[in-house]
Amino acid sequence: MVGELSIKGVTKRFRREGEEDVIALNGVNLNIKAGSFVSLIGPSGCGKSTLLRLIAGLSDADEGELQLDGKKIVGTSYERGLVFQNPTLFPWLNIQDNVAFGLKVRHIHRQNKSLVKEYIKLVGLEGFEKSYPHQLSGGMCQRASLARSLVGKPKVLLLDEPLGALDAFTRMNMQDELLRIWKEENMTMIMVTHDVDEAIYLSDKVIVMSPRPAKIEQVIDIEMGRPRARSNPDFLQYRSKILKILNFGGNVEDISYYI
Amino acid sequence: MNTNAKSKTTDLIKEVLPCVSIVFTLLLQLMIPDSASHPQADAHYFTYVLWISLVVWALIFILSFFRQNVRKKLIYKGYFIAGAILFLNIVNLLTVKSALLPVLYFPSLDRIFGVLITDRQLILKCLLYSIRLLSVGFLSGAVIGIISGIAIGFSKTVSYWLMPVVRVLGPIPSTAWIPLVLVCFPSAVSASTFLIAVAVWFPTTIMTSSGISNVQNSYFEVSRTLGAGKLAQIFEVGVPAAMPHMFLGLFNGTCSSFITLVTAEMIGAKYGIGWYVNWQKELLAYANVYAGLIVIAVVFSILITLLFKVRDKVLLWQKGVIKW
Incomplete structure (x- = not known):
């Protein structure tokens, strides 16, 4: 299986005019197994989106190295697909042409026409091939952008809060869809999220990050079978554990009782 | 009269108004003699234009009873067309009919439309x-x-x-x-x-x-x-x-x-x-x-x-x- 990521001592700074550099990532080491589902979670400013952009190749590390299947990551590639929070579908293309975009710019569209159809079906958008993005709902657009990234068969799919803009019900629905697609496609998925439940529900590994300086706080393996019930005691335990790391646990021990 | 019937009457007025405006202009054009200080056009081209537009708008008016989209357009444009023709009417009155505007700079509509044909x-x-x-x-x-x-x-x-x-x-x-x-x-x-x-x-x-x-x-x-x-x-x-x-x-x-x-x-x-x-x-x-x-x-x-x-x-x- 392909799609193994290794991140070694990666540091990223942002230069500011006349002020001290901001350290967006500080010596991050991380190994992500091929075919696993990993979530990056943490408060804003903890560098999770920066890490994702580094993996995508949209920006370069100042120190350290990122490798995909033992090859150093330089620049962007269709091997590392990216889905943003806003679907960023191209508004001038209909759904079918949006999904086909990657194949077209790589000049492999002609021999893969059926693939476009297949992925539109996979995300449940049959019948909307000729619609334009502005005619679809947010959830449907997000499905379409998922199909657009999947159709090129990336080794790793990077998801930057892909469900953040959706309402709660659409969101839970999409989480199941995402799991189904992940199982079918056998690819590595790395997702940035703010939602602890979402992270536990989906992931093999939850990576908790902390800000100032941005670094990995703890890596938690979620050892639960799928499908996972959100009310399962194990689920709740993982939940309180992660919240505690993020300092949202509440000081349960400190509560004193007056008699 | 209820509002529905009322709006139907205004719609009908809007539909007829262009034709009414054309007929009115045509009547004035035919009945009032041209001012002597205006040079004569070689033909009454403005009158021809009015006759042609009367025929065209009458046909559109008749067509509007059979075609809903034509009717809608006619109702929408009714006031404007009537107003535009009224404007030509006024220009005609101010120029060739009364010579109120300077004759050299404001020639008659007959001559302007005439140029389009002769030249x-x-x-x-x-x-x-x-x-x-x-x-x-x-x-x-x-x-x-x-x-x-x-x-x-x-x-x-x-x-x-x-x-x-x-x-x-x-x-x-x-x-x-x-x-x-x-x-x-x-x-x-x-x-x-x-x-x-x-x-x-x-x-x-x-x-x-x-x-x-x-x-x-x-x-x-x-x-x-x-x-x-x-x-x-x-x-x-x-x-x-x-x-x-x-x-x-x-x-x-x-x-x-x-x-x-x-x-x-x-x-x-x-x-x-x-x-x-x-x-x-x-x-x-x-x-x-x-x-x-x-x-x-x-x-x-x-x-x-x-x-x-x-x-x-x-x-x-x-x-x-x-x-x-």
Whole structure:
């Protein structure tokens, strides 16, 4: 299986005019197994989106190295697909042409026409091939952008809060869809999220990050079978554990009782 | 009377009103004798125009009972058509019927419409000359403008060198180049073509480049993670995303090209609609001047409408950047 990521001592700074550099990532080491589902979670400013952009190749590390299947990551590639929070579908293309975009710019569209159809079906958008993005709902657009990234068969799919803009019900629905697609496609998925439940529900590994300086706080393996019930005691335990790391646990021990 | 019946009556009034206005104008035109101080037209062309429009609108009125969409349009346009004809009526009364306006500068409608018929061969020839000049100038200006706009939008080096030039030279009205152009170009035609091209080039360049620099960065980023190279980023993402701006530039360019055309034809052109108007003005033939202006107005608005039709086709995905 392909799609193994290794991140070694990666540091990223942002230069500011006349002020001290901001350290967006500080010596991050991380190994992500091929075919696993990993979530990056943490408060804003903890560098999770920066890490994702580094993996995508949209920006370069100042120190350290990122490798995909033992090859150093330089620049962007269709091997590392990216889905943003806003679907960023191209508004001038209909759904079918949006999904086909990657194949077209790589000049492999002609021999893969059926693939476009297949992925539109996979995300449940049959019948909307000729619609334009502005005619679809947010959830449907997000499905379409998922199909657009999947159709090129990336080794790793990077998801930057892909469900953040959706309402709660659409969101839970999409989480199941995402799991189904992940199982079918056998690819590595790395997702940035703010939602602890979402992270536990989906992931093999939850990576908790902390800000100032941005670094990995703890890596938690979620050892639960799928499908996972959100009310399962194990689920709740993982939940309180992660919240505690993020300092949202509440000081349960400190509560004193007056008699 | 309930509101429904009331609105039905107003609808009917709106439908009939154009015909009523035409008949009213026709009656005044036939009954009031022409003022003696106006030179006589060789025929009552305005009367013919009124008869023809009466027949046309009567036919449309009848058709509106069978076609719902025709009826809706007629109801919507009813007041305007009636008003426009009323305006012609008033002009007619002020000129040939009463000679209240200076006779030399405000010829009778009979003579203006007459020119369109008697002088049609020369006007058509002039129009074809103008359209040839306009299309060559417009197309070269638009193509070069789009190319330079894309180059400025995507290349920092091109932007560094070209943007200041565009900023300084662009706002100069292209007609101000006439003295220089007359020296540099071998013929009046090539000089005028150049002026029109410059007039189109500037707004097209500015709007294209600003359109490209306004494209959301995430579009480019997503396209890169989908495997788009530099060329694909330019032509598959930047250009289509900047298309609405481009059309805005082309629209502005079209308008200034009309202005430039009419002025440019005054510099030693042999034929051309701008030349025609200017020449007739010097001959104090104001009926011909107005006829020329009518032709210019009709043709230019047809051209603008065409441009917008193209835009609507291309920008199907985006509804109405600017309304026309």
